[in-house]
Amino acid sequence: MPSLTVPIADEEIRALHAGDTVYLNGVIVTGRDAAHKFMVEKYVKVAEVDAAERPLHDELKRLLNGSVIYHCGPVVRQHEDGTWEFVAAGPTTSIREEVYQADVIRYFNLKGVIGKGGMGANTLRACQEQPAVYFHAIGGAATLIAQTVRRVLAVHKLEFGVPEAMWVIEVENFPVVVTMDSHGVSIHDQVEARSKAKLAELLALA
């Protein structure tokens, strides 16, 4: 299986097509509902980032540039020396971030988003322009994916709670499937159209 390491180049993203399976490597950041709301409200939608939010803002700018954000709320364990371990870390449903995702992709120069369930038209458009892709992880395969997390480097916004915090992690051979590519193709749209046609047939609605 081909593998990609962050930061990912535009040509590498353009070469990916919906249906491709790849392994991801490098430093990525988790972010879900609270984190996306926070990033859009405190960074994207303001004329100037508040001084108090600057350090994290600049750190995220550095970390996410050319990297990917992972929709995940992990189960973690803290060791006595204070270091963290990912115990279970599968993807959460991505569609809840649809209102924020395109803004976040553009603002941080993301090359991808990892999640599950796929996303909508705004994100697909942002993927085409950026370019970026949507990587689908296997929902529920939490212990398996946690094994690909080599190190937990930092945690931000832990006050959001463990699932909602932004965890900076280094992954090795994280398995994902490209389900939305930078060429405007979404497997989710295709599967939904087929199932809709089949449903109409089964219910004789057409």
Place this chain on the structure above:
Amino acid sequence: MTQLHEIDLTEAFTELIRRAATDLPADMESALAAAKEREEEGSAAKSSLEAILTNVQMARQKSTPICQDTGTPIFEVSYPLGVSTRALAAQIRRAAAIATERAYLRPNAVDSISGKNSGDNTGIDFPTIHFHEWDEPYIQVDLLLKGGGCENVSTQYKLPDSSLKAGRDLEGVRRVVLDAVHQAQGKGCAPAVLGVAIGGDRGSSYIKSKEQLFRKLDEPNPDPQLAALEERLYKEANELGIGPMGFGGKTSVLGVKVGAQHRLPASYFVSVAYMCWANRRARLIARQDGAEVEVSYA
């Protein structure tokens, strides 16, 4: 001498939670293995089922959660006369906190007003506990861990539904259940188990639909009409081609379980409890055995 009505089951409940969170019932695992065989070689559907099965084995060996979303813990407690439900509820809540500390559960209870996570899986009406007094001499506790992704695609219909041409009969039920599977696509972590309830009020109907998820996949419905409906829905839901994770494929559901309850003349609700492939259920039985209380798990 320990009596059933005075025993502290906190540690046993913690073990029940560990078992539910880190292992899958045998019928679920074999249904997933059979589904893997059906999918095409080299397809994303097949590789995701392979990953799911590997994950289940790893979680069991390492005693870590199958899925990081350890969900809403739903306890169905059946108990004989003389056992204190208040004591059992307190023990269950303590066990939830201990299980969180041991990383069997993710801290999952969020204050809806302040947004603050309680950090230990206890809160207002959290976890969910239902008590049923029964005639058996022992305590039986069934636990289901119901994840949030699949809960979000669970739904309720009010029949008749003109857009789906669904009337107030079993054909109407069939129509709305197939619609629910289509609407969910892969977002609830297909392949799913569907718990369907017909009738009741809105609240009782949702509860009944979740109760269906405790039934084993190979356990036939005693009502022949509902058994036939389950069979047909299983076959037709899989014809929708949504497949594991919504990648497209032959297996969208692993089982359909239907229950019914009486309703008002004015109402006809159909609730669909969509359960992800990680249908994490476990059972504890505590029974008096001479001078001691014996605890077993299934």
